[in-house]
Amino acid sequence: MQASTANKVLDYPRNAWYVAAWDYEITRKPLARTIAGRPLAMYRTEDGRPVALADACWHRLAPLSMGKVVGKDEIQCPYHGIRYNSAGRCVSMPAQETINPSALVPSFPIIDRYRYAWVWIGDPALADPDTIPDMSQMTDPDWTGDGELIYAPCNYQLVLDNLMDLTHEEFVHSSSIGQEELSESDFVTTHTDTTVKVERWMLDIEPPPFWLKNMRDKFPGFEGRVDRWQIIHFEAPSTIRIDVGVAKAGTGAPQGDRSQGVNGYVMNTISPETDRTCHYFWSFQRNYRLDSQLITTQLRNGVHGVFGEDEAMLKAQQAAIDANPDYEFYSLNIDAGGMWVRRLIERRLAAEGRMPTLGAVGV
């Protein structure tokens, strides 16, 4: 019988594309970052291609990220000057006339897409770029926006839980996007083998401050009630896009006419670092007033504040989990989306032969 209790510290699939960095973070100066438990040294070749190598020299494991990028596509170990090309092959051993044929560092597939660099830590034979999660609102010309990277001191699953159930907004984000209708309204959860969707509509409500401001950006002087939606799209293993917005009440948004409203996409993708830390990349995209950098900056700053509240909660939650190893999780009806996410991830872990036995983690 399958146990009903959720894993408190969930392992992460390795056969997956994870965002390693915003594309602009990878430069000709090496960037050190750990993704899915693997420390990486990342840089760009002379022709702009991203490279991700294991951040440990073959020789004595000195971090290559402390070294420098040289020539067309090489990195030089900061310790003894051993050089590797972008495939991780040793191309120079300064102290001898030949190169040891065993000398190499693992090189990981890495691809620029949707303003991010996506890396594959698992079996390279399975690294199919077509399986990179859809983040098209990041680069679609009908959308604009910007975001940030949060270093979250918690298991990545806690962030996914947070995004899959937005009733927490009423309590965590009471001054910006929270309102009591969130907990009161009905929601519908559906799933496929790789996706989970949670859809929630709140009809004929007062807009919370964040949404009133957005409505007034598009409809100056707007007053009145709105229909509000939150449609959460999860794609395995850890990307969540949330289609959010409000429209003037009764103008047909639930039926598909959003012309009398404002629409945003909260783009989230979470890359596990260790089992208790993760890199949380987010962006807020919108499809109105595309030319306004002022609105882009205001939205980014506003969401920064909102997500700061989540970050504090997630950190405290992880600390409480670790401080109470003998207590288990219980679930609520509102966790349906998050629990489907866990199931899909657990299937992937099982396929990799790494599904933990009960009680093996988090204790």
Place this chain on the structure above:
Amino acid sequence: MASAHTVVWQRATVIENVALTPAIRRIVFRPEHPVKAPPGSHIDVRVWIDGDDATRSYSIVDAASAGETLAISVFESEASRGGAAVMHALRAGDVVEMTEPLQDFPLRLGAPSYVLLAGGVGITAIAGMAASLAAAGADYRVVYCGRSRAHMAYLTELEGAHGDRLEVHVRDEGTTLDVTDLVSRVDPAGELYMCGPIRLMDAVRRAWVERELSPAQLRFETFGNSGWFQAEPFTVRVPALDVETVVPPSATLLEALELAGVEALFDCRKGECGLCEARVLDVQGVIDHRDVFYSERQRDANSRICVCVSRVCELGQGSGSITLQLS
């Protein structure tokens, strides 16, 4: 590469031992703790030769998907040092000690083209790579050299699996490989992986350097067990330690020194790292450099030797000798 270099010993049961050619046998094991064996990986096996404990490395030719079973091919020749005979004598049900798969010769996917070159039993390491490249839909060619078809293991299987991508060179049929021609046809952006006798690999390395191709794109593995000459006995002297001993054909120079009580430095024991290097004070005969550590210039100078693999040979004239200064 740290990830696949951790030596973990375990027990494995022989489930099959069959002759592929007059001198090559295929041996299939069921290891106690299966670990996935990627192309290019090998196992070390503990063998007892004349009462002494020794370790031999064998490339994995194929394995079940999670490593539940794995196969090696073992070639016994006049130059064998005893390990091959022990392996050939294994029977189904016998238990050996072996390591989990070790990886020093990984295949990298994503190159625009590949040449896989095998000489003789070197096909063992190459066959798995060819299968992976075929599965990945890569642009690759397998070049397989041998002295006669009857001595070339897996030939029929390779013909079936790779068709026109397989190029066969057979000495007895007068179709010996022209190495210079092969290297001149290599795509400069591609990679060449090779495994075979040192004469073949030295010739490719020389042609590679002459054509000024990137050394990083020439991939090879050698266990240091083949030379330019037949192994013969020779005498080693280390005056500083007052040691003189004979190195039989069945032992390496390093093993003979160890047996004589000398504490010599070493690491890879396959002629790659250069840590076992000794200075040559005098030599009678020629040094059969079996390492890949020295450049051609350094080999020709004959002033230093990698004692883990290299030998002295007097071309059948009798016993050669070498006088060394160790680190």
